[in-house]
Amino acid sequence: MKKYIYILIGGLILTATSCKKFLDLKPQDSYTENTFYVDEKGLQGGLISCYDALQTDSLYGNNLLTLGEIRGDNVTDNDPGSGAGVRNQIEVFAETSANNILSGSWQGHYKAIYRSNIILDRAPAIVMNETTKNQVIAQAKFIRALSYFNLTRLWGNVPLVTKVQKTEEARENSRSTPAQIYQQIxxxxxxxxxxxxxxWSDAQRGRATSYAASALLGKVYLYQKNYTMAASTLQPVVTAIYAGSTLATVPQTTTFPNALKTSKDVIFAVQYLSGGVKEFVNQDNRYRNNNNTNIINLPQSLFEAGDNRKALLAVTGTGGRPGKFNTPQVNNETSSDFPVLRCAEVLLMYAEALNEVAYGNPDAFTALNAVRTNAGITAKTPVMLTSQNAFRTALYLERRLELALEADRWFDIVRTNQMAAIFPGIPAFRSLYPVPQVEIDNVNKKDGWQNNGY
Known part of the structure; x- marks a missing residue:
């Protein structure tokens, strides 16, 4: 929050003899929750802070790349000594509950949830246009849902907090099951x-939309293996994609992430802005391959001839970044947005859900092939994919190639039961991360707080 300093120039006294009122100057840096969230301006400002929480290095600015990609098989951390080795611990399945990437991510998500809960707590009492108020509430719910989705994917059982808590209340929290978390999501x-x-208008670009909420909801159903609900939830979004207008048409004439900030392929992204305005992302946090710190090791042989996604994973120039995030940098700042939900993923999720319901649905092939056509490669047919498992295998590969470096690979490995095959010898308990010890230390009842195996 900006601080305003008022200077009373000596000798200047403001009086109003007729009404005997004096100018009451109160420092604006003394705002509290009770004095800030009292009108629409305060509520909208608080909502921006919810989006801001997603930007931080604890979440999409950095750590989720480590937890979702370096943990997987697309990227290798080639600097084991960096940061006392905490990132490399995650790379080699040696992280402990003292790892500060884990504690930072846990706290970062709950910061987003805390800020969202304030909005949801205060909004009902604020006098403003009801449609606008409902949209503010809906955005806070979207950000809270996204945060809980990440939390339960990372740790499984986590505390479910849906109201603003005092410290004493927080110390009594216990962990809820993924089923309980998903119910809230x-x-x-x-x-x-x-x-x-x-x-939204261009001036409001970056806010969550109804398509974003439906896409994330469909993804949640997919993780729950509720394929019928996943397909029905995603179907209206898929229809909108095929129709174009506010979403990308298929096939597109350009490939992600050209013009990322304006691409209709992006349904929701965490946005950044360089230029010394404190809204940037550090260029090193977008897989900048300076001194081979991060090695993109997704096998090039997995790409078919003519696949235009292959070039997006190439590092451009000395110390450059892959094409997916290769936006200009100034003073180590870049405006590279982080895509969270894209039209291409919606199509792939829809195809997966339909195939899991029953093999042979032509709409599943249509959705899968829309992504492949956009990538410049030939369509798959039932003659090529002759069974549900064959379609499933092709779909999993398509997700890996299409969504590479977007912090979903590790979660895909876990949810599709590929961990044992891809990482033989790694114990199954490593599918979840250890709960940060600092969080366990802060609660009164510590039993049941740590994940098995740690």
Whole structure:
């Protein structure tokens, strides 16, 4: 929050003899929750802070890249001594509950949840346009749902906090199961999808939309293996994609991430802005391959001839970044947004859900091939993919190539039961991360707080 300093120039006294009122100057850096969230301006400012929480290095600015990609098989950390080795611990499955990447990510997600809970707590009492108020509430619910989705994917059982807590209350928290967490996520996203617009004006670009809420909800159902609900939830978004307008048409004439900030392929992204305004992301946090710190080791042989996604994973120049994040940098700052939900993923999720319901659905092939056509490669047919498992295998590969470096690879490995095959010898308990010890130290009842194996 900006601080305003008021200087009273000596001898200047403001009086009003007729009404005997004096100018009451109060420093604006003394705001509290009770004095800030009192009108629409305060509520909107608080909502921006929710989006801001997603930007931090604890989340999409850096750590989720480590937890979602370096942990997987697309990227290798080639600097084991960096940061006292905490990132390399995650690379080699040796992290402990003292790892500060884990504690930072845990706290970062709960910061986003805390800020969202403030909005949800204060919004009902604020006098403002009801449609606008509902949209503010829906955005806070979307951000809370996204945060909980990441938390339960990372740690499994986590505390479910849906209201603003005092310290004493927080110390009594216990962990909820993924089923309980998902129930809250589904409730938040279902409500958000009905209240958010399908698009925002250019001045409001970057806010969550109804398509974003539906896409994330479909993804949640996919993780729960509720394929029927996943397909039905995603179907309206897929229809909108095929129709174009506010979302990308297929095939597109350009490939992600050209013009990332304006690409219709991006349904929701965490946005950044360079130029000394404190809204940037460090260029090193976008897989900048300076001195081979991060090695992109996704086998090039996996790409078919003519696949235009292959070039996006190439590092451009000395100390450059892969094409997916190769935006100009100034003073080590870059404006590279982080894509969280894209049209291409919606199509792949839809195809996966339909195939899991029953093999041979032509709409599953249509959705899969829309992504492949956009990549410049030939369509798959039932003659090529003759069974549900064959389609499933092709779909998993397509996700790996299409979503590479977007912090989903590790979670895909876990949810599709590929961990034992890809990382033989790694114990199954490593599919979840250890709960940070600092969080366990802060609660009164510590039993049951640590994940098995740690």
């Amino acid at each position: 589904i409730s938040d996203l279902t409500d958000a999808a009905t209240k958010l617009p399908v698009s």
